Amino acid sequence: MEMWSRTVVLLLVTTTVTCTPLINELEPGKDWPPRNSVKQPSDYEKETSTFAEKEEVLPTGNPIEEIDEPEEVVIDASQPILRNADSWERKVDYSGAQVWKVSTERVSVLGVITRLRRRNLISTWGGNHSSIDILVKPNAIANVTRVFQRERIPIDVVIDDLQQRINDENPPLDANEIELQDRRGHRMTWKQYHRIEDIHGFMDYLAKTYPKIVSVNSIGKSHEGRDLKVLRISDGKPTNKAVFIDGGIHAREWISPATVTYFINQFAENFDVETDDIKNIDWYFLPVVNPDGYEYTHQTDRLWRKNKKPTRSARGCVGTDINRNFGYRWGGRGSSANPCSEIYRGSTPFSEPESKALSDFIKNSAANFTAYITYHSYGQYLLYPWGYENAVPADHKDLHDLGNRMAEAIKQTRGSSYQVGSSSGLLYPASGGSDDWAKSQGIKYSYTIELSDTGRYGFILPTSFIEPVARESLNGLRVLASQVAKA
Incomplete structure (x- = not known):
């Protein structure tokens, strides 16, 4: 793989500073002296006003960018509600949810994953240019499996019951x-x-x-x-x-x-x-x-x-x-x-x-x-x-x-x-x-x-x-x- 697509030269802003010794008579942390702020790069102020007003544009051209514009994960109302001792919020239960590793070598796979993501049937975990890990919700496993079979997309089920894995983790x-x-x-x-x-x-x-x-x-x-x-x-x-x-x-x-x-x-x-x-x-x-x-x-x-x-x-x-x-x-x-x-x-x-x-x-x-x-x-x-x-x-x-x-x-x-x-x-x-x-x-x-x-x-x-x-x-x-x- 060619690592360097192009090189940019950035003028780094540096400030001469010194490190002072601890003053042990003070309370912990009271001996960290301040210095003048380092000014942000000149383009920071320009971007602040520009990007804050932009409408979101879905990125293109990269496997993870293509799909990593998720909607908020919705708690499935059909799942059991577990009370949390520390709050009144329902505890999210991932029983039956699975994690699959999917090859993204074929460009068409990205479109399939994007559509499933937008329908809130899956969410994305990690990935790179060759594969991505997806979380498939329990009530969507049959549906997503049929889609992948129809599109002839091979899958590797990495975690077959996510909640069980969570229960055993800690x-x-x-x-x-x-x-x-x-x-x-x-x-x-x-x-x-x-x-x-x-x-x-x-x-x-x-x-x-x-x-x-x-x-x-x-x-x-x-x-x-x-x-x-x-x-x-x-x-x-x-x-x-x-x-x-x-x-x-x-x-x-x-x-x-x-x-x-x-x-x-x-x-x-x-x-x-x-x-x-x-x-x-x-x-x-x-x-x-x-x-x-x-x-x-x-x-x-x-x-x-x-x-x-x-x-x-x-x-x-x-x-x-x-x-x-x-x-x-x-x-x-x-x-x-x-x-x-x-x-x-x-x-x-x-x-x-x-x-x-x-x-x-x-x-x-x-x-x-x-x-x-x-x-x-x-x-x-x-x-x-x-x-x-x-x-x-x-x-x-x-x-x-x-x-x-x-x-x-x-x-x-x-x-x-x-x-x-x-x-x-x-x-x-x-x-x-x-x-x-x-x-x-x-x-x-x-x-x-x-x-x-x-x-x-x-x-x-x-x-x-x-x-x-x-x-x-x-x-x-x-x-x-x-x-x-x-x-």
């Missing part, structure tokens, strides 16, 4: 693990997917236990008022570079916050014996960018993707895709103006409190950010900008080389193969992403990493995968740290 801890939680002083285990309360409690515990290197700060609030907690690990050397890592932008991607918190635990608990590459970096972690959506996946709808801020939709559709809301090339290909779409871009750039808080923090921080990594799932891809268009930045060879070395370290751990390339070239155009925005701010090493697996479990990755996936990802991160340290 079993309760056994008595020994619960006892160990009590002795540790926090509830994080990496043998279970934890709620936001456990994640934030774990971060606070580390700040109290290791005050010389760990501090915690809330950089803002979600729409529903939950803290956006960032944890910093630093020995305070003024020469340190900085790396920002986040997870949980998309609510249903549970392996992402689990992996990011694993990194936090490894660095905090073992900092004294870590390599100089790790020690010479100020590490900033935001494990859950979308806490409202993340909690909603635990309480009500396991497959919810967006945040929970209401939109101005006449149909009452809720939520914006935070990863289409960042203000660099906002509103372009691979995003939607339809509030009922799963890739709804929001009313304006940074209209969502979560994306605005993250961007404001990075722009106003005194840290010398050299790398930004956002963890997602699934598919096993290591992606770099640009996402907004099938183009690459001027330094794409540097990004590709480092990505390959990170992928090799991951593979050496347990054999997992990650594909490396630009987001738009390897997958599909998606504008308004956080990695494109970070790159536009002058952060050289900006990546989106799509974690395991490649589709057997998809978003419903069992807890037995947490530690293996996090461990191999940590080895990839160490390669990046080595590059950052000498950059």
Whole structure:
């Protein structure tokens, strides 16, 4: 495959910054000094007024773009209603729903999938240029099967009962693990997917236990008022570079916050014996960018993707895709103006409190950010900008080389193969992403990493995968740290 369709040169805006040491007498997080904001690229203001008023145009020419303009998933009234202990909303039950992998090598397949999607018979999961995973609703299986048979489209049933897979995904801890939680002083285990309360409690515990290197700060609030907690690990050397890592932008991607918190635990608990590459970096972690959506996946709808801020939709559709809301090339290909779409871009750039808080923090921080990594799932891809268009930045060879070395370290751990390339070239155009925005701010090493697996479990990755996936990802991160340290 030809990776580079054309090259664009972007003038990166940089600011000379310094890193200040921790002031341990202050409360955790109070020692992060501000700096002047970095001005957005010049075309940002132009696009803000242009895209905000555009009518939505269905993208063409790419398998995922072609179909990823979904209407809001409607809860089938024929399904049993399960009461949620934390809210009065009905709990979405996926009993009998299936996940199929469908080859998209034939162009005609895309039209079939688009029609089925618009009739609300299927929804889309992951995919690339050769295949796509679709969720087929239980009352539509016979109908969709007949359509595929008539069109001679082969299918591979990957999950034959989605609700059963959900039921088995996150079993309760056994008595020994619960006892160990009590002795540790926090509830994080990496043998279970934890709620936001456990994640934030774990971060606070580390700040109290290791005050010389760990501090915690809330950089803002979600729409529903939950803290956006960032944890910093630093020995305070003024020469340190900085790396920002986040997870949980998309609510249903549970392996992402689990992996990011694993990194936090490894660095905090073992900092004294870590390599100089790790020690010479100020590490900033935001494990859950979308806490409202993340909690909603635990309480009500396991497959919810967006945040929970209401939109101005006449149909009452809720939520914006935070990863289409960042203000660099906002509103372009691979995003939607339809509030009922799963890739709804929001009313304006940074209209969502979560994306605005993250961007404001990075722009106003005194840290010398050299790398930004956002963890997602699934598919096993290591992606770099640009996402907004099938183009690459001027330094794409540097990004590709480092990505390959990170992928090799991951593979050496347990054999997992990650594909490396630009987001738009390897997958599909998606504008308004956080990695494109970070790159536009002058952060050289900006990546989106799509974690395991490649589709057997998809978003419903069992807890037995947490530690293996996090461990191999940590080895990839160490390669990046080595590059950052000498950059």
